[in-house]
Amino acid sequence: MKKNLLATLVLSGLCLSALAQKVKFTEYDLDNGLHVILHQDKTAPVVAVSVMYHVGSKDEDPKRTGFAHFFEHLLFEGSPNLKRGEFMKTVSSNGGQNNANTSQDRTFYYEMFPSNQLELGLWLESERMLQPKIDEAGVRTQNEVVKEEKRLRVDNSPYGKFSENIFKHLFKGTPYEWQIIGSMEHLDAATLPEFLAFFKKYYGPANAVLTIAGDIDVEKTKGLVKKYFAEVPKSAPVVKAPYKLPEMNKQIIDTAYDANIQIPAIFTAYRVPGMRSRDSKVMEMISSVLSGGGSSRLNRKMVDEKKTALQVSAFNYGLEDHGAYIALALPNNNTPLNDLLADIDAEVLKLQTELITDKEFKKLQNQFENSYVSANSRMLGVAENLASGYTFHNKNTNDINEELDVIKSITPEEIRAVAKKYLNKDQRVVLYYLPKK
Structure with missing residues (x-):
């Protein structure tokens, strides 16, 4: 039985190495400035069509937050050729699926x-980009949809406001301070001309990447892209407003109350570099060492051995300009939150002073290679990763192929150095998240 298991593991490793192949693509620009990326993969008769706009909540007016997320909904309202409510019906009735999502950056x-x-x-x-239906009726409809989403996902969701309470301190005075869903008061006060102006500024071809991945003929697809997108008027380049992140040289401690929870939680959040930095990838590895699976350090120590925590986690929240490294724990058996914090800090200190073991390092590399292969085994994942490389990595679409090399080049010494550089108490927020009576 052990021999069979060993053989399976060896074969799995060989399969991973074989699957981790370069993603081939073709890219070019239309005359109107739209960047187009095509990836041909005929292994299955499916195709992903995607558009990434380089606009997120950080591009909003501080007095009109929530616009980017609002447009995620509003641009499904239709066009002169699509009646209101027909967009999704058209997709599903032709055997397809569709959706959209918004971050701080895109x-x-x-x-x-x-x-x-x-x-x-x-x-x-092309209808969405060329002539979307943006009118008072659509704004009113989607305003109610967004309010309901906020009630479900934030206001009435357990621990739904932890990031709001962290980011207002960690990124105070910057566009990352407010949440993606924004302020309902701001949306209520916004006028139709303001929505039209936001669309004109950010949703043109100069600020977009069209990515098509799947069972396609490249030359035929180029003709179809030209047919549907060449008529979109050229848009002005988007100039991002500069801002300065205030220095943070002391620990910030805060308390938040949530009527939706019965179990308190402790959060710590550190300022770290943005997603374009190599250090950001190292921070992802650090989070995996601490809480990546049941055998990770925090889970083994706090959940399995000491049984002081019901749940413990750490993750790197990579943003375009900056990042947040967040660790959290929920107590078991009424363990004081400060005891949980002390255990988390102790494991962070070990990372800063000791090298991870060879066993941990090999596991780490396998985890990340497996994650890379998995993300690029689906056409939608390939489409998004190609678009993200161009959008966030200085127009380097080939970032999709370079990422694995970066992962393989990271050493245990680098993990220790990066933990020591960023995971310091004078660079973090500690949030006590308590039940509201």
Whole structure:
């Protein structure tokens, strides 16, 4: 039995190495400035059509927060050729799926279709970019949709406001201070001309990447892209407003209360570099050492051995300009939150002063290679990763192929050095998150 298990593990490793192949792509610009990326993969008769706009909540007016997320909803309202409510029906009735999501830094729209519906996907996204329906009726409708989403995901969700309470301290005075969903008061006060101006500024071809991945013929697809997107007027380049992140040289301690919880929690959040930094990838590895699976250091120590925590986690929240490294724990058996914090700090200190073991390092590399292969085994994942490379890594679309080399080049010594550089108490927020009576 052990021999069979060993053989399976060896074969799995060989399969991973074989699958971790370079992602081939073709890229070019239309005359109107739209960047186009094409990836051909005929292993399955499916195609992903996506558009990433380089606009997120950090691009908003501080007095009009929530616009980027609002447009994630508003741009499904239709066009002169699509009646209100017909966008999603058109996709589903032709065997497809679609959705969109917004971050602090970008908005991503996509459709997944059988490959014979590629042209339909291109037409839908071109309608969204060329002539979306932005009117008072749509604004009112989507305003109610966003309010309900906020009630479900933030206001009435357990621990739903932890990031709000952390970011207002960690990124105070910057566009990362407010949350993606924004302020409902700001959206209520906004006028239709303000929404139209936001669309004109950020949703043109100069601020977008069209990525198509899947069972396509590259030359035929180029013709279809030109057919549907060449008529979109050229847009002005978007100039991002500069800002300065205030220095942080002492620990900030705060308390938040949540009526939706019965179990308190302790959070720590450190300022770290943004996603374009090599150190950001190292921070992801550090989070995996601390809480990546049941055998990770924090889980083994606090959940399994001491049984002081019901749950413990650490993760790197990579943003375009900066990042937040967040660790959290929920107590078991009424363990004081300060005891949980002390255990987390002790494991961080070990990372800063000792090298991780060879066993941990090999496990870490396997985890990240597996994650890389998994992310690029789905056409939607390939489409998003190609677009992200171009958008966030100085127009380096090939970042998708360089990421694994970066992972393999990170050493235990570098992990220790990066932990020592950033995971310091004078660079963090400690949040006591308590039940509200």
